[in-house]
Amino acid sequence: MTTIAPEKVEVGKSWLGESVPRKEDRRLTQGQGVFVDDVKRHGMGYLHFVRSPYAHAHITSIDVSKAEEIKGVYGTLTGEEVATLTDPFFQIASEPGGQIKDFSLAVGKVRFVGEPVVAVVAETRELARDASELVEVEYEPLPALVDARQALDGAAPVLHDDAGGNLMWEGVYEWGDLDQAFAEADHVVKIPELHFHRFNSTPLECDGALVEFNRGTGQWTIHTNNQFPGFAAIMMGPAMRCGLDKLRFVTQDIGGGFGNKITSHPQLVVCCLLSRKLNRPIQWTEWRTDFHMSMSHGNERWFQDTEVAVKADGTLLGFRTKALDDAGAWLRYEPLGGVIWAQVTPGMYRWRHIRVDFTQVATNKAPVSPNRGYSRMQHLWFTERVIDIVARELELDPVEVRKRNYIRVEDMPYETPNGCVYDSGDYAQMLDIALGLIGWSSMDDKRRDAESRGKRLGVGIGSTLDSGTNNFGQSRLINPELQFSGNNEVATVKLDIFGEIVVTLGTTPQGQGHETTAAQVVAEILNCSVDDVHVRAGHDSYWNSHAGFSGTYASQFAVTGLSAVKGATEMLREEIKRLASAVFGGVPVEALELAEGGVRIKDNPEAFLPFMACGAIINANNAGLPEDLGVTLNCRYVYRPPFQVPDVERKFGNLTLTYATQIHVAVIEVDPETGYYEIVDYAAVDDCGKRINPQIVEGQVMGATAQAIGAAMHETFEYDEDGNLLTPNFYDYHVPHALDMPPLHTGAMESPSPFTPLGTKGMGEGGGAGIHAICAAVQDATGKIVTDSHNPYHRVWELMR
Amino acid sequence: MNVSGERTFEAPRATVWRVLNDPASMAKVMPGVEGFDVHDSGRWTANVKIPLGLGGLRMKVDMEKTEEREPEFAKMAIKGTGVGAMLSMVTSFDLRESDGACAMAWSAEVKIAGPVGSMGQRVLQPIVNQQVENVLSALDVQVQEALRAE
Amino acid sequence: MDVAVTVNGTPYEREVEARKLLIHFLRDDLDLTGSHIGCDTGNCGACSVILDGKLVKSCMLLAVQADGSEIETVEGLADGDKLTELQQAFTEHHALQCGYCTPGMLMSATALLRENASPSDEDIRKALQGNICRCTGYWNIVEAVKSVAR
């Protein structure tokens, strides 16, 4: 493993930019983390879901009597009860998807294999499953729709009669002047069809919850690993006909999320209803097979009838394509995927004329949800495929085509054709670093060497953007009625009686090390040690420490979370100074400084007030303080990124605040006889602006890379024609293990964002680059155009035949 | 998945037809039959324990004759429900006289779902082929018995 | 049935159903929640423990089968507040992110280092092959283990 890092400019001792060891690790390396299945309550009942064995069927009858007769079974919940106790979930979609009636259990009809139909609660986990086998559900099977390309045929089975068909949402995005672009073009490269496959990040911990209902207050306490409680709350409150103050979300350690833990609100509603109905805590743990069959698949997308306008020298003018997105059976976060991709409309290239006809349909497959790189990854894979296909058709060097068309460092900040603003970055230089890391100059020798061993070598480049900090105003581009816009995050920093610095975050980290990086920012501002900063683990919506968009998703903590921490800590610093100035009898605030765990007068260091004294005075010994002091030493700050509401008519505006960048290069060797291939060398170069903790950033780059390798080579949620999932567990859904990992070289640049308080950019979702790179490498090795994002051995073999 | 084939029985077509349409002898043909009810000439229900090696899979199997052209053709719809396992099968056979013997061309479209379905086709296809082979051999035995009985 | 085991030096006796898996016994009956569950098929290794000196996946073993045995879990690694070299190395090399696979990883690496104090990179990767991590890509885990190799 080799690493290239940018020169570190030493300006005195700074906590920012230091790879300080993570505060989280002490508990996690000792098995002392608290994950959701570790939470137990006296008398809790274990919930097991009866799931549909059919992809599409009417439910003709449900009989739970045999299950309820068993000793130790506490009770059940059916779709009919849910339909009376709750309202359908609020739909983000306008017409026609907005007409869907989505409840937390199947009502009248099942729409994918694994869909929850009945919930059974019992004294033990085993008993709950036993009893669920006694629930008698009669189905009347219907034909299943598994191929999105057939969804709009008149003959196709219709999932949602309410929507009048399988069309969920469609919209035309057009910017620039396509006719002019194609008129100017020397070549029009046509690509009939590209397919981005279905997979997700499969966090090692599946979903779960322990829900308690407090009859006295009418409040539910939801211990869960949902990674976006703000979203869960606005979905659950209206459905359950209660105010959001009745829904208390508590998380601590979360075993990976990657976006896949955003849409567990239906299961959480079932737990809430049962905890009230049965008057006891309800424990739900989702098992691996359940997760694979029913949760959070990434968006599968087709790109059809693509045309690319190119000059003879490889200058890209524009493209048009028809994107067909497969949402699965329900719109649990969709159709937001229908606009999120537009954050990266031109990819990393300077073409100005772009048209995308976007269509999203329902199919009898698991509902999709955000998955690391959500919707942008699909579109960026498309733009990267286009680059390599164009390079091949025009017999140009993929490196040259990229460098010719990359947005240049001098163009930054760069406004895209749809009004997004790329903040900073030097893509061409990143590519050079990446090529250097894999020994680009000696690649011909490597090729010959591989051939001498009967192997075919292939090299591929993947450039990708990791856009972070959403402007939720983009939701209006798919539904103008929606009243969402902007973004926010909260932090509270206080000084306690004995001078402890206590930080509360609104986020729900799943391994990103928020406790550590937040402490680094606080220590920097209060001029103390990170060890003196206590950051509370996890999220608890009970104590007003969150805002509407609080959560951990969409590459934003380094911007929203840390900016909130910065804001709150600066407020605290000023309050400490105001207090000290009063205590020191009116010394001007400017004359004070924070140092060595206290505040002192700059030119008279003996006049020193330790934090302990500050905390004690305000909290426990405050008689005689000036009335107008206005100091609480408990500072809450809400960071709000600078956003405008986008222009809905032109589909124009800034949809996201920062653009971290990753460029990957993969070198593979293919066995021409079998199609078996190995990645023999790999480079990943990252630029996410100012890095608060480089080691954590590099960890995110590595993890995303590993997920990309798995997705490109092995991981796929594939269904048979009846809608049975063929990869329901890790035996057939092969996620990479240690032996599957190639040698890795990492590199980094730091192009600070001009738009964020710390110069940081959100990051962590750049892994898509690996999928692009491996597809390109397969194309290079086989000499055949690669049209699918998933290239297992048999497909590579078929390519070479 | 689809399986089909041809099998010749050393017996007149009429005999084979009778066996194929006699619930009692069919009960002896199907794998792991533990109980068998005849509702009418066209509808039977069987409780079977399909041997899967690692342990039997219990299923309630409903069979319904959906088409019949005596003495040469019949089509059956078979629906099996077990705990977490679903079997649905449409099978048909054609009987031809071929110099004294009877040739049966048969085909079946089999669908399996549930945990067993998730065991993977590389496991299920061989299992299905194997069960079909067993059924055909058992059928042969029944035909020969019927012949002797005549 | 009665099960008596010693876990991290502490003897426990419980009555359990024969069908209960060792991992559920550790987590639910003994409240040792450090070992985790990440799959249904024995692939992920989050439940790895050392049973009578051998590294095993506690999800492919009945609790009753462990009767009379000595079990080591992640909770037993550190000496009070003093982390082992390996635990320390995991922190220093950022070998964990969400931390869910970490207990199993630590047990696998611990078992490796007992058998082979100076493993090669390949030895380490082979020893960790039965443990899935979705956060780190393994590179830093291998580095961490290598750093404590003699």
Place this chain on the structure above:
Amino acid sequence: MLLREVEYAKPSSVKEALERLAENDGARALAGGQTLINVMKARAASPDVLVDLNGLEELKGIDLAPDGTLSIGPMTTYSELIDSAEARARPILREVCSRIADVQVRNRGTIGGNLCSNDPTNHLPPLMAAVGARFTIAGQDGERTVPASDFFLGVYMTAVGQAELLTRIAIPAGKQDGFAAVTLGVEGTCIVNAAASMNGSLRVAIGCVDAVPVVVEAESPDTVREAVRAAGLHPPDDVHASSEYRAHLAEVLAERAARQAAETR
């Protein structure tokens, strides 16, 4: 993760184990459990009684006879075989066992379990078919010995009846063996595997292309592909491989295994 109710019996001898199995036709022998327990988790199978063979010393151990025959106790774990000095008499055994699954599974999983489950993705069935192993099967009314050709009957089915136990695996002397496989990732789920053994003539057994290992004989590695073609395979297709791809891999891997066998001295 949650099994159906099951009884558990821990016999102290093979004799007692056979009694337990005979008492109830829903009883199943539990060896390493690395397959059976997982199938039970899915509730795709649910025996009434598990008869645990762990701890039965009679079923363990590896002996090397003067004539070079290896006699392997079926409850020998993969790890024990890998560490066994005797097993080195037939190096391919160690080579293949160290490629099975992972450390944890090799510590617990057994040679007999791998053979008796005869999952199409297992490595040992084709290997045993290639080296011409003989299997001793015990029932309450005595022992019998069957050759590999009669041992594997179908997916999850072998000559070992419900009330019987595999008690010994005998492998004749030999050194010229080979093995090749294409798996999901490095040593993941098997797509197709092939084992070869040169013993005068060349015997190759191919796995994961049918319900049981398909054995072909050939004069030399150069003629193996034809021999495989002549076998007229109709492999199952699944998400990892079309039937056609498996048939192709069968040829390639059979030849590779054969070459390794021929080149071993």
